[in-house]
Amino acid sequence: MSEDLIDEDEGPKKRVLSNSQVLGFVMRLWLRRPVLLAAAVGLMLVAIGFDLALPHAARMLVDAVTAGPANADAAWAAWALFVGVYLAFTVIRNIAFRFWNPLASRNMKELTDEAFKKVQSFSADWHADNFAGATVRKLTRAMWGYDQVSDAVVLWLGPAFLVLFGLSVMMILRWPAVGLFSLLAVTAYVATTLLMNKYYTRPANLKSVALDSRIGGALADAVSSNPTVRAFGAEAREEARIAEVSDAWRAAALKTWTRFMDVGLIQNVLLVILQAGLTGLLLRQWQAGRASPGDVAFAITSFMLMSGYLRNVGENIRMLQRGLDDVEDVANFARQAPQVRDVAGARPFAGELGEIVFDKVTFRYKSADEPIYQDFSLRIRPGERVALVGPTGAGKSTFVKLIQRLYDVQGGRILIDAQDIAHVDQGSLRRAIAVVPQDPALFHRTIAENIGYARPEATLAEIELAARRARAHEFIARLPRGYETLVGERGVKLSGGERQRVAIARAFLADAPILVLDEATSSLDVETERQVQAAMEELMVGRTTIVIAHRLSTIRSADRILVFDDGRIVEEGRHAELVGRGGAYARLHAVTQGAAE
Template identity: 75%
Template structure:
């Protein structure tokens, strides 16, 4: 069987240009202009003193070359040389004091906003993407921003200013030397950019993609640890992960080798700069057109330029890596949510729980046929509705559309007279309490999981909800009671305990609409009896939609809707539907083991 690791997110195949990703990063710099200005001013001051260093060095050498009779002049030149270096060092140290708070706040915001954007994507998007890979992309983008920002502002910008400044200073004094220096610097930078973007970037993007794939594959395996152990498949999973990491290892070795090849080209160009700069000045000295101090100026300039050029080479590579790391989140923020709030949408306001499907048409993007076609239905406030039918008939989709997890192709859904597409999604979903078949709890305390429905709930309100859900007794028997951590997805609790925590959460939500998705199907008889009693109390005074596979749980429903291919083919109460002898009667006979 072929293993699949690729994400189905179509947008993942669209690579943003370096220019667009850099523009995305720069947008964060401009959010705090005073911190950015402080960084630039102190950095430019440091650059000015760097440019003065070769000049101060030349004055010192000329003063020393004049002999012991010029001691005062020499000591003055020495003081100037040391002072220039000292003040330049202080300026370079001052710049990060503006840059650090700017970077830390922007890194926080890029993570928060990337996470917020991912949360706004549809259920389809999340179903198509590994959660572990998405987490990897979000965390990598934060550090990618840091690499890009440091490379451009703290290194590349100052390096270019110093290199161009020194070249201009030499052009003004020795045109041939300065032009040679400028030509070498321009060729060095241009070749770096060209080789990095065309020779190294394609492989680096592949390495980054495989890095995300590792996160997705590991997360998938760890999240399914119980299944892995249940089949004794630990070695198989280790082999599977090894296959992914082997692909990454091969790709990253090729990437790093290409960057090393580029580094070799850089070093050869530095040898050319060293030989040409010092050789030309030595020639001028031999012809009496340059002093020993001028030669010292050239040597100091080369040392300064070579250091900056090495930094440029390293930081161009760092810049490209950072841009590739940020690219995923930058792309996320260009995507429109598949289900979006209308501009200026008001909050949902209603407590009756009337639900109306008005000529609704809907089909999943991956399906060949439309599921709901011109579908109309009304659920009265406080009515208990049960949805039954074979898998794929549209029961779960009905609830998802009520929650507006998907948008209709046409028609509308009204709750208490309000079009669900025209109110905010968050306020709508807070009016719908869902108790799923297999509740997934957060790896937090039981108290936090219950209060997730209403974060401001008091301890007494949490306990009351737990009592009404028949959960208080088992909670108090735990070592830390309501402060007990439940483990990832609630694995430390039994199925019945998780169900009762989910019911307590629904009690606390106190929403006008309640959805029960076969909430007792996987429980033993005694636990089912307790959970069923809690749900009966929960349903009082609420519009309730029950998705049922076990028909014995819905005999008391006000109305049973039998779904087939997105249409209601029968509806009525249990007894009358059995008596009618249609589709529901056949389902009932099968579940009861009759006929």
């Protein structure tokens, strides 16, 4: 299939890879461990040699038996050979698996790890466009898809083709008509299976796989939003929504399975033709005196061997296709370059002052027609407290995203401590910027792990000190398990104020030169706000601080207030100075004062 673009049910269009492209992705994983691969494949080839010898051993046994009891010694020798050949095949194949399984398990681990790493490298836009649950489903499906593809190709289809065509060639050399019929039947079986799989079953399977991902995304969306669902008494509505998605999957899956059954029926008809033709032709050879009873046994044994492999061919081509479809998303990820990536030779960010300079920056979101910043310039001095205010969409949050380099600018440059952030390592840059968001999202881990996330090597004493400075130690100490308390998904077991203080403790522990406070007290009650505000005041000491605020009462002490409007700074100054001017800030202040009354 060509690299056409198809629409998924959710998110952006994705590029569909051909089977050969996905298989190439899997084969590159095999080649990472050439010794294990060579040992497994080499032993498998030896086992195939013994499998090919089985019909000959059966022929020798039958011919020896038909010679009568006087030929008992030869018969027993043929019996020993018959048993020995099958035993050797079984033992050597088992040994081959002992090399193949370590290769498979390591590759499956690396595929998952690397796919997760790649997904993490994608931009904020990419993650906003894709359901988290669907992405998780794609990663886990790909791991098992790799297993299906690898087993199908190396352990089943490869040996099957060697045995099938090997037996046909051996029969051509002895009975040309019989061998040619066998070769024709095998070729027809394989070609029919491949063509029907590509043009008949795969399109249906791709749709059912996409709907499977959609189920994962819809379930994750509903489960993670369970408090909202309950708040609106919308359980039945969500159940109906999930039922609609799962019903679409049911219809697509049923269509896929029916098509697989249709292909299976055709395959079984071809097997009957092979059985009738192979044994019938050998009977005619026997009738004409050109074949012994052992030769007939050879034909019967060959058919049993071939029919077993052909059934495996049908099953494993279907398994191969399902596996390729499951791996396709991750193979696609591997081909995508991160939207924001480090330049070659990017050096670690090294800075402790926190000076921020926007130098004629131009930036436009991919979904916007016009840039939000055009030749935008600004300098924030080391240790300065700067507040960003203005209406929604004015460019305040974009400012913070750009200094974190969550997006690349289209023009100009951003300097932090005289370093162009486009030329430094992203991870080291973001570790130099501590962010306390309006609604902190905590991991479903312990409180200690959540605070320590800022600095994994921190001791428990350092974590406790950060919690004390954030006014969080008291409520943590009252919990039955203290710092070992699990906070629930996104921290749902904690109140808003408790989550804020954990986030502030994390920022204390990070000890970054730049601090971003994004409406950190807007949703708190008055008493909790006082505690959080006191913690933030201590946290701001000695750091360059950027405060995004709608409640202007929280920024009176800022060294400088920047009033944004449509990506431009329309006013700047201190609180009293701006109120006295009677401009945009004064109007915002009057509105907030009126709201407070």
